[in-house]
Amino acid sequence: MRRAHLLGLGFLSPALAIILMLFLIPVLLTVMFSFTNMSTATGISGGAYEINAASLRKLSDAGAQESFVETLGKEAFVVDDAGITAAAAAYGEQFANEVGSQMLGERFDSRRDLERAFRKLKSRPRSTRDIKKAADLFKRSVLNVRFETAGGLLDAVTGNGIEMTPDQQELLTKTIYTGWTWTSDNFALMAQIPYVWRVAGNTLMYVVLTLAASVGLGLFLAITTFYLPSGTATTFRAIWFFPRILPNVIFVLMWKWLAWDTGFLSSLLGNFGVPPRNWMLDTGANAWVFIVLINGIVGASLGMILFGSAIKSIPQSMLHASEVDGASRWQQIRYIILPQLRWPIMFICAYSTLSLLTSFEYILLSTDGGPGGATEVWSLMAFHTALDNYAGNLQYGLGAAMALMLVIVGILASLVYLRIFNFNDLVAKPRIEQ
Amino acid sequence: MTSSNFRSWPLFLVLGVISMPLVIMYVYLFVDTVTDTTAGSLIPDRFTLHHWRFLWEEPETGRVSIWTVTLNTFIFAICTTLINVSASVTAGYALSRLNMPFKRFFLGGILTLHAFPTITLIISIFLILQMIGLYNTLIGVILVKTALELPFGIWIMKGFFDNVPWEIEMAGLQDGASRFTVWWKLVLPQVQPGVAALAVFVFLSAWSEFILPQVLAPSGSAQVLSTYLSNLIFDDIKPDFNMFKSVGVFYALPVIVVYLIFNKQLMNIYGGGTKG
Amino acid sequence: MRISIENFTKSFGDTTVIEDMSLEIGDGEMLALLGPSGCGKSTTLFAICGIHRMNAGRLLFGDADVTEVSSQKRNVGVVFQNYALYPHMNVYENIAFPLKVRKESRAEVDRKVQEIADLVHIGELLQRRPVQLSGGQQQRVALARALIRKPDILLLDEPLANLDAKLRLEMRSEIRRIQLATGITAVLVTHDQVEAMSMCDRIAIMDKGRIVQLSTPKDMYENPSSAFVAGFLGNPPIAFLEGTVADGGFRLANSRVTLPVPSGIELPGDGAPIRFGVRPEFFQPGNPLKVSGKVSFVEIQGREELYDVTLENGAVLRSIQAQSAGFRLGEDVSWGIAQDKVLAFGPDGNRL
Numbered sequence A: 001m002r003r004a005h006l007l008g009l010g011f012l013s014p015a016l017a018i019i020l021m022l023f024l025i026p027v028l029l030t031v032m033f034s035f036t037n038m039s040t041a042t043g044i045s046g047g048a049y050e051i052n053a054a055s056l057r058k059l060s061d062a063g064a065q066e067s068f069v070e071t072l073g074k075e076a077f078v079v080d081d082a083g084i085t086a087a088a089a090a091y092g093e094q095f096a097n098e099v100g101s102q103m104l105g106e107r108f109d110s111r112r113d114l115e116r117a118f119r120k121l122k123s124r125p126r127s128t129r130d131i132k133k134a135a136d137l138f139k140r141s142v143l144n145v146r147f148e149t150a151g152g153l154l155d156a157v158t159g160n161g162i163e164m165t166p167d168q169q170e171l172l173t174k175t176i177y178t179g180w181t182w183t184s185d186n187f188a189l190m191a192q193i194p195y196v197w198r199v200a201g202n203t204l205m206y207v208v209l210t211l212a213a214s215v216g217l218g219l220f221l222a223i224t225t226f227y228l229p230s231g232t233a234t235t236f237r238a239i240w241f242f243p244r245i246l247p248n249v250i251f252v253l254m255w256k257w258l259a260w261d262t263g264f265l266s267s268l269l270g271n272f273g274v275p276p277r278n279w280m281l282d283t284g285a286n287a288w289v290f291i292v293l294i295n296g297i298v299g300a301s302l303g304m305i306l307f308g309s310a311i312k313s314i315p316q317s318m319l320h321a322s323e324v325d326g327a328s329r330w331q332q333i334r335y336i337i338l339p340q341l342r343w344p345i346m347f348i349c350a351y352s353t354l355s356l357l358t359s360f361e362y363i364l365l366s367t368d369g370g371p372g373g374a375t376e377v378w379s380l381m382a383f384h385t386a387l388d389n390y391a392g393n394l395q396y397g398l399g400a401a402m403a404l405m406l407v408i409v410g411i412l413a414s415l416v417y418l419r420i421f422n423f424n425d426l427v428a429k430p431r432i433e434q
Numbered sequence B: 001m002t003s004s005n006f007r008s009w010p011l012f013l014v015l016g017v018i019s020m021p022l023v024i025m026y027v028y029l030f031v032d033t034v035t036d037t038t039a040g041s042l043i044p045d046r047f048t049l050h051h052w053r054f055l056w057e058e059p060e061t062g063r064v065s066i067w068t069v070t071l072n073t074f075i076f077a078i079c080t081t082l083i084n085v086s087a088s089v090t091a092g093y094a095l096s097r098l099n100m101p102f103k104r105f106f107l108g109g110i111l112t113l114h115a116f117p118t119i120t121l122i123i124s125i126f127l128i129l130q131m132i133g134l135y136n137t138l139i140g141v142i143l144v145k146t147a148l149e150l151p152f153g154i155w156i157m158k159g160f161f162d163n164v165p166w167e168i169e170m171a172g173l174q175d176g177a178s179r180f181t182v183w184w185k186l187v188l189p190q191v192q193p194g195v196a197a198l199a200v201f202v203f204l205s206a207w208s209e210f211i212l213p214q215v216l217a218p219s220g221s222a223q224v225l226s227t228y229l230s231n232l233i234f235d236d237i238k239p240d241f242n243m244f245k246s247v248g249v250f251y252a253l254p255v256i257v258v259y260l261i262f263n264k265q266l267m268n269i270y271g272g273g274t275k276g
Numbered sequence C: 001m002r003i004s005i006e007n008f009t010k011s012f013g014d015t016t017v018i019e020d021m022s023l024e025i026g027d028g029e030m031l032a033l034l035g036p037s038g039c040g041k042s043t044t045l046f047a048i049c050g051i052h053r054m055n056a057g058r059l060l061f062g063d064a065d066v067t068e069v070s071s072q073k074r075n076v077g078v079v080f081q082n083y084a085l086y087p088h089m090n091v092y093e094n095i096a097f098p099l100k101v102r103k104e105s106r107a108e109v110d111r112k113v114q115e116i117a118d119l120v121h122i123g124e125l126l127q128r129r130p131v132q133l134s135g136g137q138q139q140r141v142a143l144a145r146a147l148i149r150k151p152d153i154l155l156l157d158e159p160l161a162n163l164d165a166k167l168r169l170e171m172r173s174e175i176r177r178i179q180l181a182t183g184i185t186a187v188l189v190t191h192d193q194v195e196a197m198s199m200c201d202r203i204a205i206m207d208k209g210r211i212v213q214l215s216t217p218k219d220m221y222e223n224p225s226s227a228f229v230a231g232f233l234g235n236p237p238i239a240f241l242e243g244t245v246a247d248g249g250f251r252l253a254n255s256r257v258t259l260p261v262p263s264g265i266e267l268p269g270d271g272a273p274i275r276f277g278v279r280p281e282f283f284q285p286g287n288p289l290k291v292s293g294k295v296s297f298v299e300i301q302g303r304e305e306l307y308d309v310t311l312e313n314g315a316v317l318r319s320i321q322a323q324s325a326g327f328r329l330g331e332d333v334s335w336g337i338a339q340d341k342v343l344a345f346g347p348d349g350n351r352l
């Protein structure tokens, strides 16, 4: 590789490292996670094998034979070395030796059977209560024991004298594993969520309405401030630019105050006998109005600035010419200004579609998808599913799969945009070759 | 432009009416922090500093002091700005001026990365940070925020470097300076306004960031002002908007100051620096 | 249509750009506003077409007071300095724009566009975009757009400034031809004196927001009212000699040489500073009133040759002679001034 190339790559390397670490790897991991069933329940590191009441229920749900499940759940009494050692400590060497020599390896389905066997021994403890207790020392169960590996579990189960077919073994290890596993079910699962189509519709509505609002309002602001004397124009521009740089928590706080049942709107309308209510959340329609207003105003700020500088770059003489040609203000806007804003408008549309598709902060902070999911959009659904849900079981895998949908749409869209916005113009050849 | 052929007062009127809600919200944002209002009324009737007590009172148990949180926010915003600007300046120059293999690929990639805002990454980043133990720390949030703003920064800086005349560099090389010296001594001073604009932009963006700290460092000592304020708002059953607004104004002060000082640069980067 | 500007004053904020200007332009006349950059030519033009309103004064078109009438209603055609063609419309749409905003019928528009396009010779270019046109073609389109709705007045703001030398020559006569053909009252803004002199019936020379002289080109060349006007007209420009009044003659500064003063000039008292202006065509070897100096600059212009002669006191006189003259740089010469053509100016720059 030429030295000049090394210089270029050297200059690029800090950025590349950061992007690789925190952009590409996460994207790849998003893809990876979307093919797992990771959730709070499975944890994110490895899991373990444990048979308990819940996992037995899961097992029978997964189609294991009732008898098999029952055997697994039942406790058994097995005369093994561990039991004998314990018996020696509690009831003396003699008893232990006798048990060891006569019954080692035997298995009893119930305590009664083992007690009966004990009673035949010479050195058995005297009282019935002690015999019961001694029998308990030999109680063996795979219930509620954690095994790190599938092998450990299977050994233990077989050690308890439970015979399993290979099919049963596989079913058992698969169902009772508490960690995450690979799966491609997330996408099917996603399609089955009852409200998923509604969310998709919401997303479309959100993007279209907000885009229309912000482009329309942005154009309106850019054009009106253009026609105003500069002092007045600067004031209005500041008023409308501020939402863009104001932290979103504060901006939404202002709207909440406006809409709250003790807030401005309610107090104002109270004077006309309208009962106070939370205007933002009382109906789905109202929630939408606020969502579109909040996001639209923030988008309009950007539009105002971009369109404004585009209008400013139209030569004054062209506007003068149209005036002496007899154009009214509306005709000047319609025939001279708007046609020259075609590119900025297209750019804003392209750019905003993508960022709206994936943005959800203002919705999260204002309605949080409510009331009753009326304003839940796709990215917010992914966020809720994976990182913030009421049930407490965060489904990382499913959430990642939802996010992956957005990644795919995003990549497709940017490929299209690269076409439209003539990528080749952007990559000029360097004029110094060293 | 003010053309004498059109009257401006109708526009002034329409714009004034449309701006009214925003103006009302701004005015009440400030007024409410130092006044009390009788319920049901719109006009404040008492002056008070009570709403600002969070500045000097001991925090309730389980809450962090506002000053710690403010310091965190500054650390977060400043570190993000420094790392982001340094990496953007070098990478922007490389992509604008230097020869390198796969340049088209890098440029296309950076444009495409724009299409990946927060949500598409945050789930996996959340899991990564948990695995490597940076969950609930500032470092994690700083790194992630830096990375998320980086494509934009590189793109903007590339634009600024594109506008530096080639002749400056050619002259420098003729005078015997190395490519690096030329960059450091001749080109960088040319794009200083661009660097300043980007720095201001990234600072404001980090200062306002909500979703990253909320997911990656939500609680305890790594809180920043955005999460602090939103926790306050979400916690309360009976909302004390005057207090929320006081915290909000406190939080917004640096933004206002930065806006007043740098509004030209900001307009420049939002307007000229086509964010895309 | 006659244009009367009465006591026109224009200021932007605190700076007054035009002060108390009065000007009358006759029906069908073509008048040039000539002056250095920043003297207020465009401002005057913009006031006539209504883009700027006057701070004081009146503007009449014919007998109608249009001071407060908006641009849209004045019916004035304007050709702007950079033509201001609308880049997103083709030539046809550009020319048709003034009719379109008046909502004229398609057939009517078609007919008029065709007619005007023929007048300015751009009939074949109607489907092109402005960027696909040469400078001269753009110029013609701008002219057509200004003329299409039969305006009462045509204003041209430095219409030739962006053209190359050859095209400029061609368009000069072209614009004049069209103006004469339509009989329209026209105002031409320019800072090129050749343009003003060759195209217009009268010239108004402006300086710092005032009209310093208003006259026909010929009269203005021969009888400039001030050193400023004399310096502005003529190419190569007039040369000035500094000096004082001494014994009823003109004593060159830093020199013993005294020149007689043309008859009919009222001199101030002895010792008063005055200036002599000598046009290059009146400083020739054959003239009687000799001054001597050294040839300090020679420019061969093809048909003519241009010489600078530096006198002993350092002053420079200019001479333009037929090609055959053949003087060389550094040569000592003694040439003569045509005495009755000398222009004398007082200390304030006004003609004596």
Ligand SMILES: Nc1ncnc2c1ncn2[C@@H]1O[C@H](COP(=O)(O)OP(=O)(O)OP(=O)(O)O)[C@@H](O)[C@H]1O
Pocket (backbone or CB within 6 Å): C012, C017, C035, C036, C037, C038, C039, C040, C041, C042, C043, C044, C191
């Ligand atoms: N909108 C304005 N605001 C402030 N000053 C202005 C404005 N327009 C023009 N001026 C000033 O008025 C003076 C006259 O300007 P004008 O455009 O009429 O000059 P001009 O004679 O057309 O010059 P040029 O030959 O360079 O076009 C200049 O000093 C200019 O700076």
Ligand SMILES: [Mg+2]
Pocket (backbone or CB within 6 Å): C041, C042, C043
């Ligand atoms: Mg001008």
